[in-house]
Amino acid sequence: MSYLPKSPWLIHYDASSCNGCDIEVLACLTPLYDVERFGVLNIGNPKHADIFVITGSVNEQNKPVIQNLYNQMAEPKVVVAIGACATSGGIFRECYNVQGGIDKVIPVDVYVPGCAARPESIIDGVVKALGVLEEKHKNMTKVAK
């Protein structure tokens, strides 16, 4: 077992969301939910992060930003798409500039539904992501051997 699931650091990026899901992501850090008790830190630097948490849908302007952030993260890394917008485009789906969910540009590992997603389900999604992270780490060391 590695120490990855004990110390997941996240980077949170707000694609074109209505800010509803972002408030809920930040609510996870407040004393009521306190995700730091699981070692989760909102690190704000892609090079230090293990989990990429995205809210909102992809549009033409933020597409390169999302790809750039994803490419800068060190392996192993997982992506969690939070809210209806990030998973499918949500209510912005029909907009002329919106391409759809996050999986249109980068591979997404965990989808968290809801509009807005509740803090409980966001934490649940991050915990699911930890399993994926561990799996990816195993594959990484296998390849290295």
Add this chain to the structure above:
Amino acid sequence: MSGINATIAVILYIVLAPVVGGLISGVDRKISARMQGRYGPPILQPFYDVFKLMAKQNIVVNKHQKFYVLCFLVFIIITGAIFFAGGDLLLAIFALTLGSVFLIIAAYSTYSPYAYIGAEREMLQIMAYEPMVILTVVGMYMVTKSFSVFDIAMFDQPLIYSLPGIFLGFVFILTIKFRKSPFDISMSHHAHQEIVRGVVTEFSGKELAMVEVAHWYENVFLLGIVCLFFASNPVIAIVLAALTYFLEIFIDNNNSRLKWQSALGSAWIVALVLGVGNIAFLALR
């Protein structure tokens, strides 16, 4: 100190300082969380973080950066080794500064604008705390007539009686050295980031782990200097060092970050009033 004792002290320091430093940092995070009404991470969390960073891919922007970060770690360890072997205090302080300079060079070698800003702020921090550090050493010399840590520690009367101003000034700049608010301008340990992550923005994986471990070594060394002020009674020295650290956590949680101008200005005013004042008093006595 005799050769064999000094060797044992150095080996103990190299082995135990990261354990103690990591535990201090874990307790620090727990107490900070409790002060904010949160439950907080486990005490061993800093160790989990470092072990995790070891398992991560290492993204290197410039191949020299690895060497500089390694030098940073090595010189911080040398600083503590000189100190705990009872060596020259002045030499230890210079080794510490050299270590910090390597961290700055490492940040500059990455060509990242974020790391540049972090490096510049780190230099401002060095400018802010260095006068007070030197005055601390000078004050200790004036009282004990020796730069040797062993002689200072063996001095028959606690230094705090003759150096109260210097002690307060040193506690003030400890806030800068521990990277605590309101002076965490180049890099912070909290969820709030300063211009991405300051000096360490471009370090990932093993390098970041090395910076973290160096920080643990450094904290143990700095708390060692705090102990030196009360050296005639080891129990009281350790209790007061723990209280000093608690005070730093308290300050950290009750202040927002200052601008660098205020950080530099206040540190120099403190050095001038408390540091130079105390030394002038000693000289005129």
